[in-house]
Amino acid sequence: KAGVTQTPRYLIKTRGQQVTLSCSPISGHRSVSWYQQTPGQGLQFLFEYFSETQRNKGNFPGRFSGRQFSNSRSEMNVSTLELGDSALYLCASSPREGNTEAFFGQGTRLTVV
Amino acid sequence: AQSVAQPEDQVNVAEGNPLTVKCTYSVSGNPYLFWYVQYPNRGLQFLLKYITGDNLVKGSYGFEAEFNKSQTSFHLKKPSALVSDSALYFCAVTLVGGYNKLIFGAGTRLAVHP
Numbered sequence: 102k103a104g105v106t107q108t109p110r111y112l113i114k115t116r117g118q119q120v121t122l123s124c125s126p127i128s129g130h131r132s133v134s135w136y137q138q139t140p141g142q143g144l145q146f147l148f149e150y151f152s153e154t155q156r157n158k159g160n161f162p163g164r165f166s167g168r169q170f171s172n173s174r175s176e177m178n179v180s181t182l183e184l185g186d187s188a189l190y191l192c193a194s195s196p197r198e199g200n201t202e203a204f205f206g207q208g209t210r211l212t213v214v
Numbered sequence: 215a216q217s218v219a220q221p222e223d224q225v226n227v228a229e230g231n232p233l234t235v236k237c238t239y240s241v242s243g244n245p246y247l248f249w250y251v252q253y254p255n256r257g258l259q260f261l262l263k264y265i266t267g268d269n270l271v272k273g274s275y276g277f278e279a280e281f282n283k284s285q286t287s288f289h290l291k292k293p294s295a296l297v298s299d300s301a302l303y304f305c306a307v308t309l310v311g312g313y314n315k316l317i318f319g320a321g322t323r324l325a326v327h328p
Contacts, residue, residue, distance in 0.1 A: 105257070132314050144304065144318040157315045191257055199313040200246040200265065205257035 102127055105206035107192050113212045119180040122209045126173050126194030133175040134203060135167060138189040147190075150175055151198060182213045216241045218305050220319035227295045228327050235290040235322045237305030245307045247288040248316065249279055252302040261303075264288060275299070295326045 106125040114120050126133050134157075135147040146159040150169035167177040173194075179186055189210050193203035219238045227233045239245055246265050250258040262273025269281045279290045288305060305319040 134314055134316070136316075136318075143320045144316075146315050146317070149313055149315055151313065156313050159315075193258075193314075193316075195314045200308045200310070201314060202248065202260040202263055203258075203314060203316060204260065205250075207255075207257045 105192055105194050105204055107190075107206035107209050109209060110207065111210045111212075113214060114182050116182055116184060116213055118182050119178060120182060120211060121176055121178045122190055122192075122211075124175045124177075124192030124194075124206060126175070126192075127196070127204055130194035130196050130204070131173050132195040132198065132201075133169055133173060134193045134195070135175070135177050136191045136193065137161075138191055138208070139187075144191075147177065179211075184213050187211060187213045216307065216309060216317055218307050218317055218319040220303075220305055220322045222322050223320075224323045224325060226325045226327065229297050230294050233292050233295040233299070233324065233326070235303050235305075235324060237288045237290065237319055239286050239288065239305075239307050241307055241309060241317075243310050245309065247279075247281065248306045248308070249273065249277070249288075249290050250304045250306060252304065252321075254301075258304065261290070295324075297326050297328055300324055300326045 108123045132151045134149040149157040153169045164180045169175045189208045191208045193205045217240045248263045249261040264271045264281045272278045306316040
């Protein structure tokens with residue numbers, strides 16, 4: 102089975118712009134979660150989707166949003182980028198509805214200049 | 215608030231020696247506990263999980279973890295470390311009713327020296 106695929110792998114954006122990141126989960130996985138990883142804050146949960154419904158949302162401003170499509174692929178969007186949004190964004194898919202292991206993609210490295 | 219603590223930023227061990235990476239948690243209710251490993255420029259890889267049952271859980275690459283409810287700990291162990299085990303290790307928890315939301319510790323860098 103193919104693993105979790107995230108595109109693009111690297112992005113450089115300017116402050117004020119917006120960005121969309123994409124995640125294709127493992128085939129058959131309906132749960133998709135997003136995390137932000139930074140040296141200062143570590144790994145922080147952004148949101149989780151299951152069957153196109155957002156079930157959980159982390160403590161991030163409204164500039165961060167996401168969605169999931171009927172084929173379980175997910176996107177996250179960050180509007181009005183700030184320098185502090187520079188991070189590794191990780192997507193994970195899980196085989197069951199809850200409390201199960203997550204399989205992570207390699208991440209998208211976003212740099213805001 | 216629910217939290218996971220990894221008290222050591224870095225653990226150094228000689229190749230062939232046993233290793234322990236510590237993790238404690240503070241949650242309400244019964245936790246589901248996980249260990250993940252991250253190699254440079256890579257995403258996280260699942261190592262093992264504790265849901266219920268035996269307190270000693272065996273996982274990938276020879277790793278195991280011991281769940282201790284009274285000490286609220288879930289330490290990662292390996293009997294004989296390899297240089298290739300050098301990486302960043304994360305302890306995490308999900309909660310009943312929390313679906314697949316992972317709450318991570320800050321991570322511990324493991325350095326195995328030849």
